[in-house]
Amino acid sequence: MKRIGIYLRVSTEEQARIQDGSLVSQRNRLLEYIEFQNKREPNWGTLVDIYCDEGKSAKNMNGRPEFLRLLNDVKLGRIDLIIATELSRLNRSIKDFCEVWDLLKHHKASFVTLRENFDTTTASGEMMVFNLINYAQYERMQTSERIAANWLSRSKRGLFNGGTIPLGYDRNPKNKGELVINKEEACIVQKVFNLFLEKESLRKTQVALIEAGAFNKKFTNKNGIEKGGKVFSVDTLNSLLTNKAYLGLREVKHKDGSAEFIKAVWPAIVSEEIFNKVQERLSKNKNRYKxxxxxxxxxxxxxxxxxxxxxxxxxxxxxxxxxxxxxxxxxxxxxNPLAKDHAHxxxxxxxxxxxxxxxxxxxxxxxxxxxxxxxxxxxxxxxxxxSELPEVQMQAKKLELEIQTTSKRITNLVQRIAELPTEVPAEAFYEQIKQMTQRMNELKLAKENLKTKEMDLxxxxxxxxxxxxxxxxxxxxxxxxxxxxxxxxxxxxxxxxxxxxxxxxxxxxxxxxxxxxxxxxxxxxxxxxxxxxxxxxxxxxxxxxxxxxxxxxxxxxxxxxxxxxxxxxxx
Structure with a gap:
């Protein structure tokens, strides 16, 4: 009987958040495939675990923790068959695919994709798989080149390409590539520049801003979580005072590492005279104090x-x-030098x-x-x-017992999902599986640390x-x-x-x-x-x-x- 691990992946967080989107579709198709194969051939295979990378690119393996966990389980002998909906879910890099391929062959494991049904036990089937991965890599690189060219073109036109919006500006709701002045925040920016010229020190400016109740930019990210709105640190002050966006300039970076500044589509908040005075003062401080x-x-x-x-x-x-x-x-x-609760x-x-x-x-x-x-x-x-060795050994046994118990619970949940009618939603089960899988990974890591400690002892x-x-x-x-x-x-x-x-x-x-x-x-x-x-x-x-x-x-x-x-x- 084959020990199966199914792998799911989507490239963007938006896809991952869609309730009936790609992840759910991939999972259902793979579970149906396993069920179909078991009906054709009794005891064909049993599902051991589900590995899901949400919002992760396949350009490399390092950024995909679940994929690395899958490969590790192959090494440990828990998995001998990987199933995915298509080859590009696994890899879009020929270099990484070769490593995965060698690993699977070394551990006598294999993989199946629903879209491409190649017989990898033959020379022609193996050649087709490698050609397909090569095309997937080519497609990814072409997409990357097109996006980079588009960003460079937008930058040269002075447009805003995304990222953290500087204090004093807001995104133009009518044109997301433009910034408009936030009058209330712009006053804070001007106050920062003037205060620094008065105090002539980042630390003194920081203290004055904290006493005045001024905070850095507060915003809500794409996940709906509020960020910012905190006191200025010396580092954030230095970044603000050296940011040429306040002159209405847009930085354009080139492949050779050089950069140029061009006229941006948003207006300036600080005059060139004040900005240059601040840079001169910062330069003197650096030479004198640092x-x-x-x-x-x-x-x-x-x-x-x-x-x-x-x-x-x-x-x-x-x-x-x-x-x-x-x-x-x-x-x-x-x-924050004025926060006594956080002082050393x-x-x-x-x-x-x-x-x-x-x-x-x-x-x-x-x-x-x-x-x-x-x-x-x-x-x-x-x-x-x-004296410590017996205690470490006892802790390791407890962890192993909890790992086995958690693994059985995950297997039971997966079987229950497979038995659910198609009209019954399984999201609650998937969330439980995800939490228990995360817990099991933590237990395994703790066990490995105890093993290392036991060897040391x-x-x-x-x-x-x-x-x-x-x-x-x-x-x-x-x-x-x-x-x-x-x-x-x-x-x-x-x-x-x-x-x-x-x-x-x-x-x-x-x-x-x-x-x-x-x-x-x-x-x-x-x-x-x-x-x-x-x-x-x-x-x-x-x-x-x-x-x-x-x-x-x-x-x-x-x-x-x-x-x-x-x-x-x-x-």
């Missing part, structure tokens, strides 16, 4: 540093003091960059000076992995000598490399650096004793073949002790096996 700081200080711990209280990444920043410029890792800038409540605000980098390297040197610390560290890691024994050699190698490379080339050296060893008010936690990648399949470009084992374990330090100390929940005193250090001191995630 020099290329990454060249002066490259922040080698970027993407590694995070706040231990809120979990947010602490990025590189700079500030000008009375004597010199300071560099630090800090929280991201608030979009963490005790740690900023951490001086040179200070933190010194602590990290000094802590690594301390491990080499006292090998017993590495032994204790590894002992904690191995103790934690052993069973994991290989940490190579103490290899870890020591790795730390030595990283420290030597740090001494030789200039600051701007130190980031990849740090990321080869350090997984994260977590900042707390009185301590620092640092996770590093540790090599294992078993032979590793991959090596890095510097000769070190690849982080993907290594276990990640964690060291926790008190900020400012030369040799920093361990600590954790449920601590146990060992000499002058504190060690324990509770979470989170040992991080068993692997990369």
């Amino acid at each position: 020099p290329e700081t990454w060249k002066k200080y490259p922040f080698p711990l970027t993407e590694l540093v995070q706040c231990g209280e809120c979990g947010k990444s602490l990025g590189g920043k700079s500030g000008t003091g009375r004597i010199e410029k300071h560099f630090y890792y800090g929280h991201p800038q608030l979009k 409540q963490c005790q740690v605000k900023n951490v001086r960059a040179p200070r933190l980098e010194e602590i990290v390297t000094r802590s690594l040197r301390a491990l080499l000076n006292d090998p017993s610390l590495i032994s204790k560290w590894i002992e904690i890691y191995q103790s934690k992995t052993t 069973r994991g290989q024994e940490v190579d103490q000598d290899g870890l020591k050699a790795k730390i030595e190698n990283v420290l030597k490379n740090l001494e030789k490399a200039p600051k701007e080339k130190q980031r990849p050296i740090f990321t080869n060893l350090v997984k994260f650096i977590e900042i707390h008010p009185t301590k620092i936690k640092m996770g590093i990648y540790a090599p294992t004793k078993e032979p590793l399949k991959a090596t890095g470009t510097d000769g070190n084992p690849s982080p993907r073949s290594e276990n990640s374990i964690l060291r926790e330090n008190n900020e400012g100390a030369a040799v920093l002790p361990f600590s954790s929940k449920n601590p146990t005193r060992v000499g002058s250090s504190t060690v324990g096996n509770g979470a989170p001191p040992i991080n068993i995630d692997t990369i």
Whole structure:
């Protein structure tokens, strides 16, 4: 008996929303086909799952999650026959089709389309299928070229091609390619330009606009959902102040990446004199307040540093003091500086960059000076992995049971749909199937994550000598490399650096004793073949002790096996 998966797809969201449109039609035809085949040949096949991509193009596979799920089920052996209404539902790219074709042949699976009934087991049938896909790709590319040419022509005529309408304008109801001035919003736009010239700073302008109760454009999207109407951020202000649409100009982009501005069909809101003054002021601010700081200080711990209280990444920043410029890792800038409820409540605000980098390297040197610390560290890691394994295995069994139950419920619903009279609507069943399928995908993902975690917990024994050699190698490379080339050296060893008010936690990648399949470009084992374990330090100390929940005193250090001191995630 064949295990069948039926695939449905429409290219636009409008088609997907039509109650009796293409999706429903495709589904009914495919279910009728399966029913007909089973009447002709008892036990011909059973429907395992329905895969539906709504509003997705077939130009590639990456943008179609349900199609990728279908292919994954073929790999897992759940599906050995794919049925679709026509070949173009599956692919419109000859490259992608070849990949799918090879995958089906490798897993001894096949496909059937209702419109094209080719026997793909023969050479002539296979040739016809590939020719058809080639024509489908040609049709898609021709359509794309026609649309692009039409958009370019409209742009050169100064027409609006769609997208987000700028604040101060509305779409002309009589001609959708034109914009008309919204008088109330136009006053806000003019106020923004004048305020910026007065305040001479984006941040000060933002604060003044928030205090004045001014908001960005509010609109309703095509799905009927209200968007916008929020306070201005520094980024949205910068976009507004540099938008030449307010001069009545239309940007036309060319294939070579160049752009030109032509007269638009809508009127200007801001005078050219004021617009140029604003651009001049923005340019001065950029040169004065935002020099290329990454060249002066490259922040080698970027993407590694995070706040231990809120979990947010602490990025590189700079500030000008009375004597010199300071560099630090800090929280991201608030979009609304006046909203106290959203202000950073963490005790740690900023951490001086040179200070933190010194602590990290000094802590690594301390491990080499006292090998017993590495032994204790590894002992904690191995103790934690052993204690967590039974719990992870039990969670995985629960997920598997729920997956099986959900799968049976979906199969039962599909059978009920097949038995429904044609005059009875089945939309409610389809919605239930969609929700349960989404839930099952989430369960499968969670199960895969638990499998990965279980493999890590069973994991290989940490190579103490290899870890020591790795730390030595990283420290030597740090001494030789200039600051701007130190980031990849740090990321080869350090997984994260977590900042707390009185301590620092640092996770590093540790090599294992078993032979590793991959090596890095510097000769070190690849982080993907290594276990990640964690060291926790008190900020400012030369040799920093361990600590954790449920601590146990060992000499002058504190060690324990509770979470989170040992991080068993692997990369």
